[in-house]
Amino acid sequence: MAVWAGAAGLPARAQEAADAVVPEAATETGQQAISGMSAAAQEAKAAGVPVTAQDWMVAVANPYAAEAGARVLAAGGTAADAMVAVQAVLGLVEPQSSGLGGGAFLLWHDGESGETTTLDGREKAPLSAGPTLFLDQDGQPLKFFDAVVGGRSVGVPGTPALMQTAHARWGRSDWAGLFSDAIRLAEEGFIVSPRLAMLVAADAERLGRDPVARSYFLPDGHPVAEGQLLRNPEYAATLRTIAGQGARQVYVGRIAKAIVEKVQGAEGNPGRLSELDMSLYDVIERAPVCVPYRGHEVCGMGPPSSGGLTVGQILGLLSDFDLAEMGPESAEAWRLIGDASRLAFADRGRYMADSDFVPVPVKGLVEADYMARRAALLRRDTALSEVEPGEPEFDHALNWADDDAIELPSTSHISIVDSYGNALSMTTTIENAFGSRLMVAGFLLNNELTDFSFRSHRDGVPVANRVEPGKRPRSSMAPTIVLKDGEPALVVGSPGGSRIIGYVAKTIVAHIDxxxxVQQAVTLPHLVNRFGTYDVEEGSAAAALGEPLKALGFNVETRALNSGLHAIALGEDGLTGGADPRREGIAIGE
Known part of the structure; x- marks a missing residue:
């Protein structure tokens, strides 16, 4: 059995301090329609109804990217092909959230074999990184943005390699042609969306520290404006290289050298990334984490993501409670959901990290008897006064301290179903909005290393998610495919930092229970509880539950909860897609 030690409340305080930054606020107005395809999708979203289709569907965070994916699918491409086109465009039009300088987790269900697998395209720490990476000269953790802005926070990007790997395994379309939309938009220009303009203006000081980022996002000293035509010829040149010579060109040669020079030469905060680190990067195929729920099988990403395990734990703890009878307006239902989430997050903070470096009790955390023991704690009338990690079965004893890593909500999610029965769920990120704020070859570099715990030990006890050479930092990204009788029934995921887990679990409960x-499920107001404080979405109907939740013993805070859920449901009548009204995404299908 596991032996555990650590100070309660530390992850909560660290994460709540990060939440106060709110780097990606909600966008109430969407981007203008690009064509008839996106106009129809935006009308459906505005009306609160799902988009319907019979053959294929794509749901992503920006109309330009949705249309690029739709064109690939309409021409007979697979979900993997469409993902490449979508990601290439997202890196241009939504650069604050994802791109070639970041990483991603991909879940794939194969329409022919019926198998579900995952690809780990998470960033990696440099080989020279160690436990003091985020400590100051006195051995104390750096302030968050002191660590983020510059080269210190940059890990080896995984997204380009993931794109190539997915296409090699499951693609049918010509690789080079998948970049045509992104190259054209980069050369001819795209219309800056309200969201991008708002975020650039809010982050102008940090973006202005890097001369390249400053010249692109702050031309003539002013932030790019909504409606402005913005060109990125350097990005187009990078995409042409990848299209013609493959994604490996990001990891060796000219582009890799430029990335390393940028990281190591970052003024005031240089990093340790080397050309050797770049050349050694690999995408890893991993088994999904699947948990039964109401006659379905909910499959997600395992470590180094905490998403699949923590979503699975939340649903597993709820499986013996009749949420359907209670309904979405029931404070009792949300008491159960909130405390199930707190119990799962306690385990997450203690046990979850890169399983290539630390033994993670993956099976033990979602084992039926263990979840039944944890669910028994929910059989009460009020909120849990205290929450501690449980003791899942290991094959040997371990002693871990609680992690205090923080995550900020700047990510994107892609859901795709193609005409061959394949389903793809991929969450993609550069971590904080605009990542490290370092720009090279037309794209921003990640700050993913700050997803590690800044401390390696606490009171002499090691932290599982500590920095180690070549290690991948823990993530909350939760790309999910829900199966019914072995076939995909729901493809879903979201950005949102560590709240991703709550957003995805809520959407699954809303749809199944x-x-x-899908449009109603992603639109449903958010109530999220990770560490004891119940976050209730401001300006929504969820506010009515604030006082009842307080009466049950919860601390309640009303705040903006900016998800970016994109979901596709599959049924006898075809496909239905939903896009989060809190952001600019749409679903397109045929």
Missing amino acids: WGMD
């Missing part, structure tokens, strides 16, 4: 269609 409360019978909501």
Whole structure:
């Protein structure tokens, strides 16, 4: 059995301090329609109804990217092909959230074999990184943005390699042609969306520290404006190289050298990334984490993501409670959901990290008897006064301290179903909005290393998610495919930092337990509880639950909860897609 030690409350305080930064606020107005395809999708979203289709569907965070994916699918491409086109465009039009300088987790269900697998394209720490990476000269953790802005926070990017790997395994379309939309938009220009303009203006000081980022995002000293035509010829040149010579060109040669020079030469905060680190990067195929729920199988990403395990734990703890009878307006239902989440997050903070470096009790955390023991704690009338990690089965004893890593909500999610029965769920990120704020070859570099715990030990006890050479930092990204009788029934995921887990779990409950269609499920107001404080979405109907939740013993805070859920449901009548009204995404299908 596991032996555990550590100070309660530390992860909560660290994460809540990070949440106060709110780097990606909600966008109430969407981007203008690009064509008839996106106009129809935006009308459906505005009306609160799902988009319907019979053959294929793509749901992503920006109309330009949605249309690029739709064109690939309409021409007979697979979900993997469409993902490459979508990601290439997202890196241009939504650069604050994802791109070639970041990483991603991909879940794939194969329409022919019926198998579900995952690809780990998470960033890696440099080989020279160690436990003092984020400590100051006195051995104390750096302030968050002192660590983020510059080269210190940059890990080896995984997204380009993941794109190539997915295409090699499951693609049918010509690789080079998948970049044509992104290259054209980069050369001819795209219309700056309200969201991008708002975020650039809010982060102008940090973006202005790097001369390249400053010249692109702050031309003539002013932030790019909504409606402005913005060109990125350097990005187009990088994409042409990748299209013609493959994604390996990001990891060796001219582009890799430029990335390393940028990281190591970052003024005031240089990093340790080397050309050797770049050349050694690999995408890893991993088994999914699958948990039964209401006659379905909910499959997600395992370590180094905590998403699949923590979503699976939340649903597993809820499986013996009749949420359907309670309904979405029931404070009792949200008491159960909130405390199930707190219990799962306690385990997450203690046990979850890169399983290539530390033994993670993956099977033990979602084992039926263990979840039944944890669920028994929910059989009460009020909120849990205290929450501690459980003791899942290991094959040997371990002693871990609680992690205090923080995550900020700047990511994107892609859901795709193609005409061959394949389903793809991929969450993609550069971590904080605009990542490290370092720009090279037309794209921003990640700050993913700050997803590690800044401390390696606490009171002499090691932290599982500590920095180690070549290690991948823990993530909350939760790309999910829900299966029914072995076939995909729901493809879903979201950005949102560590709240991703709550957003995805809520959407699954809304769809399966409360019978909501996908647009209703992603639109449903958020209530998220990770560490004891119940976050209630401001300006929503969820505010009515604030006082009842307080009466049950919860601390309640009303705040913006900016998800970016994109979901596709599959059923006898075809496909239905939903896009989060809190962001600019749409679903397109045929």
